[in-house]
Amino acid sequence: MDLYDLIELAxxxxxxxxxxxxxxxxxxxxxxxxxxxxxxxxxxxxxxILDDADPSPGTAGAGGAFVLDQVLQSExxxxxxxxxxxxAIREVGAxxxxxxxxxxxxxxxxxxxxFSVTRAPNASILVPTFEHGNPEIAAxxxxxxxxxxxxxxxxxxxxxxxxxxxxxxxxxxxxNAAQENLDTFLDEHALTDYTSDYEAAVARVQTLRxxxxxxxxxxxxxxxxxxxxxxxxxxxxxxxxxxVENGAGNQLLELQIERQARLSRYQADAPPVQAIDREIAAVxxxxxxxxxxxxxxxxxxxxxxRQSLESELLTLQSQAASHQRRISTLTQQIAEGQTEVSxxxxxxxxxxxxxxxxxxxxxxxxxxxxxxxxxxTRRAASLGAADTVRVIEYASAPTEGSSLKKVAVVAAxxxxxxVAVLMGLLWGYWVRHLHAPASPGQRGFRVVGGGAPxxxxxxxxxxxxxxxxxxxSDRGSFAGR
Numbered sequence: 001m002d003l004y005d006l007i008e009l010a011x012x013x014x015x016x017x018x019x020x021x022x023x024x025x026x027x028x029x030x031x032x033x034x035x036x037x038x039x040x041x042x043x044x045x046x047x048x049i050l051d052d053a054d055p056s057p058g059t060a061g062a063g064g065a066f067v068l069d070q071v072l073q074s075e076x077x078x079x080x081x082x083x084x085x086x087x088a089i090r091e092v093g094a095x096x097x098x099x100x101x102x103x104x105x106x107x108x109x110x111x112x113x114x115f116s117v118t119r120a121p122n123a124s125i126l127v128p129t130f131e132h133g134n135p136e137i138a139a140x141x142x143x144x145x146x147x148x149x150x151x152x153x154x155x156x157x158x159x160x161x162x163x164x165x166x167x168x169x170x171x172x173x174x175x176n177a178a179q180e181n182l183d184t185f186l187d188e189h190a191l192t193d194y195t196s197d198y199e200a201a202v203a204r205v206q207t208l209r210x211x212x213x214x215x216x217x218x219x220x221x222x223x224x225x226x227x228x229x230x231x232x233x234x235x236x237x238x239x240x241x242x243x244v245e246n247g248a249g250n251q252l253l254e255l256q257i258e259r260q261a262r263l264s265r266y267q268a269d270a271p272p273v274q275a276i277d278r279e280i281a282a283v284x285x286x287x288x289x290x291x292x293x294x295x296x297x298x299x300x301x302x303x304x305x306r307q308s309l310e311s312e313l314l315t316l317q318s319q320a321a322s323h324q325r326r327i328s329t330l331t332q333q334i335a336e337g338q339t340e341v342s343x344x345x346x347x348x349x350x351x352x353x354x355x356x357x358x359x360x361x362x363x364x365x366x367x368x369x370x371x372x373x374x375x376x377t378r379r380a381a382s383l384g385a386a387d388t389v390r391v392i393e394y395a396s397a398p399t400e401g402s403s404l405k406k407v408a409v410v411a412a413x414x415x416x417x418x419v420a421v422l423m424g425l426l427w428g429y430w431v432r433h434l435h436a437p438a439s440p441g442q443r444g445f446r447v448v449g450g451g452a453p454x455x456x457x458x459x460x461x462x463x464x465x466x467x468x469x470x471x472x473s474d475r476g477s478f479a480g481r
Contacts, residue, residue, distance in 0.1 A: 009428045012428055020423045045393050047392050048075055049390065079117050084148045085115070086108065098110065110141075114138075182355065212331065226313060
């Protein structure tokens, strides 16, 4: 079939085409008019200052196009981020954006779908836009996004300090808890300071061991002195003769006194004086011969040397006993000290863990305090550094909305016309060539057996179709093509 055949076939089924077109177009146009509602687009405008020294709009765009595009693209990404959307939803509430009801996730999806950011070429102006069926909601959403963006941008660039203060407060709480756990541990085990107590216990044991060694040395020395003193006492008599009294000396003295008395009466050569001289000489000779030694009255007494040695022996025995008692006491004290050292050594892992936790929290708190002070200093020095975005105008509720009704009606027209023509062609082809049998007087095509369709002409009175304007005989039949 060529183009003329299709036109002739469509003209023959014009009634069907018109009916189908009318029904489809009426349904489509009615649905577009009834269902498609107008949407309202609210816009705000933001000016980005690129030069703090000269915040004029001309200077704001004085940078190179590449730098300007980079900055505006970054700002657009921040403005169009979910973080800003969530802040905007928390600021105005999900109920304000969804009067018909919905969750925060629904409001977030609505902002994702309807919100967009555009910018003019070579201009440092951002245009946030939100499209919605309610003009009030559209303006509310744009303004909420702008406010959330300016606040979030300032917090993002210089920080608000609240997060650092919260971290510092958390570190203080953690440090207090760790210190409380350490104090409880020390109280449970009767300790003042574990390190000092452990070192004192070890030093005490070492001192006691030194004293024990000294006591054992002193006791050994005392025992050696006792052995030597006992051996000496075995060779010392218990008693000794203090003196022996005999009359030989006294008699000699008496004779000498008597001689002096006679000399007072006689001459030296007188017989009485000579007689007493002979007696004195005889006694003196007897004494000098030693015959008088050991004779006479004897006196025996305690040996003072032995007494002194016994006294020293008692002293040594007392010292040995004292050293022995000291050794026993020191041995018991050493055992107690070693028990205490073992107890403290067993507590070392737990104390080390608690102490390290306290130390770590103190260091963390110190770092946070330093960072907080540094951040406060930087924030005070750069309060205006992040204030480089100026709100030119906030969004207001639009009075005129845009609608796709006309586009939908045109689309319904094109769709209805296309479907109607297609249905008319299909219906005409079915009726003429497939459903009804071909006759010699019928105009058009018919199928003869399994071969090519035969083409015949019918009189114009048998059909109301368009006359064939031209035929190209060399194209062959429909079946041949």
